Amino acid sequence: xxxxxWSFAVVWIGLCAYIRVLMRRTRMLEEELRRLAGExxxxxxxxxxMEDRPAPxxxxxxxxxxxxxx
Amino acid sequence: xxxxxxxxxxxxxxGLMIAALYGAFVYAPRERVMGDxxxxxxxxxxxxxxxxxxxxxxxWAAVQYLRTGRRGWDAASAAAAEIGVLFxxxxxxxxxxxxxxxxxxxxxxxxxxxxxxxxxxxxxxYLMLRAAAGDDERQRRIAAVFAIVGFADVPLVWLSxxxxxxxxxxIFTSRSIGLAPQMAWALGVGLVAWTLVYAxxxxxxxxxxxxxxxxxxxxxxxxxPA
Numbered sequence: 001x002x003x004x005x006w007s008f009a010v011v012w013i014g015l016c017a018y019i020r021v022l023m024r025r026t027r028m029l030e031e032e033l034r035r036l037a038g039e040x041x042x043x044x045x046x047x048x049x050m051e052d053r054p055a056p057x058x059x060x061x062x063x064x065x066x067x068x069x070x
Numbered sequence: 071x072x073x074x075x076x077x078x079x080x081x082x083x084x085g086l087m088i089a090a091l092y093g094a095f096v097y098a099p100r101e102r103v104m105g106d107x108x109x110x111x112x113x114x115x116x117x118x119x120x121x122x123x124x125x126x127x128x129x130w131a132a133v134q135y136l137r138t139g140r141r142g143w144d145a146a147s148a149a150a151a152e153i154g155v156l157f158x159x160x161x162x163x164x165x166x167x168x169x170x171x172x173x174x175x176x177x178x179x180x181x182x183x184x185x186x187x188x189x190x191x192x193x194x195x196y197l198m199l200r201a202a203a204g205d206d207e208r209q210r211r212i213a214a215v216f217a218i219v220g221f222a223d224v225p226l227v228w229l230s231x232x233x234x235x236x237x238x239x240x241i242f243t244s245r246s247i248g249l250a251p252q253m254a255w256a257l258g259v260g261l262v263a264w265t266l267v268y269a270x271x272x273x274x275x276x277x278x279x280x281x282x283x284x285x286x287x288x289x290x291x292x293x294x295p296a
Contacts, residue, residue: 007110007167008091011117011160015267018156022274029281036288 079270086263090116093256101253110168112256116264118161122224123268124154125193129221132214144210145279147217148200149272151193157268158190181230189227192220205286 094112101108128150135143165183166176177183196216203209249257 001106003167003171004095004106004109007164008094008113010163010167011113014156014160014163019271019274022271022278026274026278026281029278029285032285033281033288036285 076270076273079266083263083266083270086259086266090256090260090263093259098253098256099250104172107168107171110164112260113264114161114164114168115257116260117157117164119261120264120268121154121157121161122228123265124150124157124272125189125221125224127272128154128193128196128217132217135214136211136218141283142276142280144214145283146272146276147214148197149275149279151196151217153268153272153275155190155193155197158186158193162186162190181234182227185223185227185230189220189223192223193217196220205283 090112094109098109098112100106128147131143131147131150134140135147169178170176196213199216200209200213203213
């Protein structure tokens with residue numbers, strides 16, 4: 001029975017490995033398609049937190065206090 | 071809450087596969103001469119069947135591609151051939167695993183095995199041709215012709231198993247099935263389950279092939295192909 005079990009396991013390991021490769025390739029292509037079509041991606045993007053933050057107040061950027069000043 | 075057709079197919083496939091495993095390991099009786107090793111048969115034959123279906127599907131989609139010129143058919147043909155090669159590989163592996171303890175050999179050069187190996191090489195060559203050719207209309211047409219011509223080997227495998235001396239036993243004849251009823255049921259469920267597995271995977275792989283075409287077209291600045 002051990003021999004039989006491993007014979008079946010060979011089939012399932014081969015099939016699962018193939019499906020896993022297919023799924024990974026599909027995800028990559030979906031991401032690539034979105035990128036090429038210019039749509040926003042679902043995947044986490046590096047440094048995206050920086051894009052959502054307001055620009056830092058520098059010396060030349062008026063703050064609410066300076067704007068209120070006469 | 072509605073389930074998508076893919077979700078239903080996955081559930082049915084899972085259920086049938088569990089039934090097929092139950093049939094192979096529990097429901098089917100132990101074969102008198104070969105013992106438990108014979109149970110490999112319940113996965114070996116369905117895999118061989120699905121391999122033939124896949125190569126037939128590839129050839130049929132290739133004919134449709136040559137007729138209509140639509141890229142979707144080309145993607146379907148390539149997808150079916152790829153899955154056919156995967157299943158054919160598993161057929162050879164499970165056949166060897168079955169033959170070793172029963173006939174004391176991993177491989178023998180009988181006509182059925184040789185024609186099956188040639189079939190494997192034909193479609194493996196087809197996949198290599200496609201991988202090397204790139205995304206070109208002329209190459210795709212050559213690959214389609216290759217897929218159609220390659221299918222001519224399938225009847226040879228079938229006939230060699232039937233009419234020439236071969237290691238594999240002949241199960242189906244025009245008059246009867248050479249199996250006990252419980253064995254026939256286990257085999258039947260396996261055939262249906264593996265055919266459904268093929269249907270689900272080939273759909274996934276075809277979608278992937280279409281997306282590859284879309285990405286290549288968008289990268290080159292063309293519109294998406296039909």
